[in-house]
Amino acid sequence: MTKTSTSHELAVHATGLVKHFKDVRAVDGIDLDVTRGSIFGLLGPNGAGKTTVVRMLATLLSITDGHAEIFGLDVARQPHQVRQLIGVTGQYASVDEKLTARENLRLFARILGQSGGQAKATADDLLERFALEEAANRPLANFSGGMRRRLDLAASLISRPPLVFLDEPTTGLDPRTRGQMWDTIRELVEGGATILLTTQYLDEADQLADRIAVVDRGTKVAEGTSNELKAMVGDASLQLTLLDPDEADEAARIVDRVTGSVAQDTRAAHGTAHLTVPMANADDAGDVLVALRHADIGLAAISVAQPTLDEVFLALTGRPAEPQSGLDDAADEFHDELQMEASR
Amino acid sequence: MTTLTVSPAAVDTSRLSGHVPLATSIRQTLLMAWRALVKMRRNPEQFFDVVVQPLLFTPMFAVIFGGAISGDVKAYLPLLVPGVLVQTALTTCMQTGVTLREDMEKGVFDRFRSLPMSRMAPLAGPALADTLRYAIATVLTIAVGLVMGYRPGGGVVGVIAGGLVIVVTSWSLAWIFTYLGTVMKSAQGLQGVSMMILFPLTFLSNAYVPVDTMPSWLKEFVKFNPVSHIVSAVRSLMNDGRVTGELGWGALGCAVIVIVFAALSVRSLRRAD
Incomplete structure (x- = not known):
């Protein structure tokens, strides 16, 4: 090799x-x-x-x-x-359901060659780190999903x-x-x-x-x-709404000087000055704002829009990033996630 | 507190060993046996079959076949008890495979497979722990026989020796079902296939009836069947206190089964998709 x-x-x-x-x-x-x-x-x-x-x-x-x-x-x-x-934490907890959390960790530690005393210390340490001490001696049947995952991850880390x-x-x-x-x-x-x-x-x-x-x-x-x-989908963009529509041309010149990109003036549509500034880096927004303040140009509203990975997925595969089945828990959870994403 | 992982910069792959030393392998097998015993204690249903079968089968077969084969029930017992022992052993070790299959379907088996541990231990551990179940079945069967009037001529030593032969045989034959456990897709399927192996092995043997009454072609199979050799060996030990050549044939059969099926099982676990 x-x-x-x-x-x-x-x-x-x-x-x-x-x-x-x-x-x-x-x-x-x-x-x-x-x-x-x-x-x-x-x-x-x-x-x-x-x-x-x-x-x-x-x-x-x-x-x-x-x-x-x-x-x-x-x-x-x-x-x-x-x-x-390697340590492997699977999609479904790879721990023994019939043993307690402590017994699981001690068993895996001993399999990995630790002595009885070392295995006990390892189990105690991991139970403490993963906040499982209180439940350590209870059967896993009573464990919540989060506790199972934590135990599973703890078990994956025994050998460091x-x-x-x-x-x-x-x-x-x-x-x-x-x-x-x-x-x-x-x-x-x-x-x-x-x-x-x-x-x-x-x-x-x-x-x-x-x-x-x-x-x-x-x-x-x-x-x-x-x-x-x-x-790949598009740059982040800075959205500026000006207090005075007449200052739009001057604002566009300042944006051009600071970021090197051309601001789109969408004034006609709304009767107010609304500038959309494409940016390679969301950080540039600060420089633009400082420059506008120096020129004494007042702002009614500002926002920075980043494309989401959802848009990335859609652009790359032509399909939204939704699970096919829509029946299992994971899919439901995923919908919740999208909802959260949307409401942010 | 120390960190939970080692920095990859500190990874020295040249010092890693490529195999598990035998002593480590044995130690891990004992750990896996301990795990199986803890689970048995928490789930006493696993003892149901080994308790009920001896209590049910021994009197049942004695009453059904006793008169027809040996004239009366008591005279049939020396023939029957070793037969029931072997049959109980076989059905009990079928359960070893079923338990393993169920275990393999759970996530914990992925953990074992992802650990740098002996590939043999997750299979050999439960098989070792199951010798406790075989021992319970054996003791109960002999006890029921004694209660019904069985008076073994081999004495205490002969009976204990016979019992040990049964336990060792069960452990050996369990490897067949362990292998099936690693290749079958479901526990139910395994149970079905196991039955098809079990019935010919036990009934096409000398376990319940004398071979003389069988057609000649069947006699050939019965003579070849390792179960027959074990039954004969146990009968000699328990009824006469004699060690016969049958024991040697039985031991040879068991050794071949263990070597072949343990190797197949480990191979199947290694390449499990």
Whole structure:
């Protein structure tokens, strides 16, 4: 096996990943490079192939075709080594329902080679960090969805793995619990971990991921930072409404000088001066406002509009980012999410 | 508090081992057996079959076949008790496969598969824990026999030796059902297939009736059937306190089954899609 110099910088390096289930090409040639210490998001609707990609990378599914490396190790040929470097938190909690939270953590810690005393300490530490102490000795049947996810994630971190796979870490969680999960994920990265997460929430990818790959029907339709993806659809724009319509020409000159872009004057339509200023960077808005203040031009209203990832998805796939089924909980949750997104 | 993960900059892949040492593998198997025992304790229904079967089958078969085969019930017991023991063992170890299948359908099995642990342990652990169930079934069957008037000529030593043979046999045969557990899609399907394996193995043997009365072509199968060898070996041990060549054939059969089906099971778990 040859290792390129770039593959040392990468936590995940996959080329042409393919997975067939009988006749179905669930994953149809996906390339992925995940830089060490970053959060990488796989974004797509239900059935896009995100989970299949993660399961292949995590040695849980055989790879039909293509090549995958984790920290330079061949996933297909060195699965045992790869398993020593990863933590996997699945879509459905991978913990034993019949054992208590504490028993689960101690069992996994002992399987990983810790002594009885070490395993006890590890379990206690993780239960405290994930706020599960009170419920630690209760059967999991009484656990809420959020508690299960936290326990599941805690179990994935016993070996302090440098790479953590999170498959839809917040699907089915209420907004408050989702926020807590996001904080935990950010803490992991601050601690030095690399995270590969899948999500069908545009908002989640936007909030967390350094890079995002948009996956649809087993292929990658786009990849980039959140801003790059948004830029594919169109720039952010600054909307200005002037107190005095007669100052519109002067305002447009100032905008041109500060940002180098031409403001659209939509005065005719409303009888007021309304300028739309395309911007590569939302930060430029501040400079424009300062310059207008210096020129003594009064503003009635201002806003900065960013295209949402929802628009990105629509532009890339020609379809809205809605799950196909619309029947399961995840889909309902997704609708709630869209609603929240819209009301913001 | 320390961080929850290791910085990827500190990752040294050259020091990682490519396999699980045998001692670690055994340790992990014992941990998985512990897990299975905890679950048995929390779900005592798992003991239902091993308690009811001996209490039901031993008197039932004794009354149905006793008069016809041996003249009376008491005379039939030395023939029957070892037969029931083996049949109970087989149905009990079918349950090992069903439990495993149900377990594999839950998320926790993904956890085991994603850990750098022995691929054998999640299979061998429950199989080891199930020897407790076999032991319960064996003790109860012998107890029911004794109550009904069975007086084994092999004495205490012979009976204990026979019981141990049954437990070891059950553990060995359970690997067939463990393998089926790893390849079948559902627990129900597994139960169906297991029945089709179980009935020929137990009834086309010398477990309940003397072989002399069977047609000659069937005798050949019965002689080849490892269950017959085990039944004969247990009869000799319990009724006469004698170790016979049948024990050797039975042991050989069990060893072959364990080696073949343990290997198949691990392979099937490895490549599970």
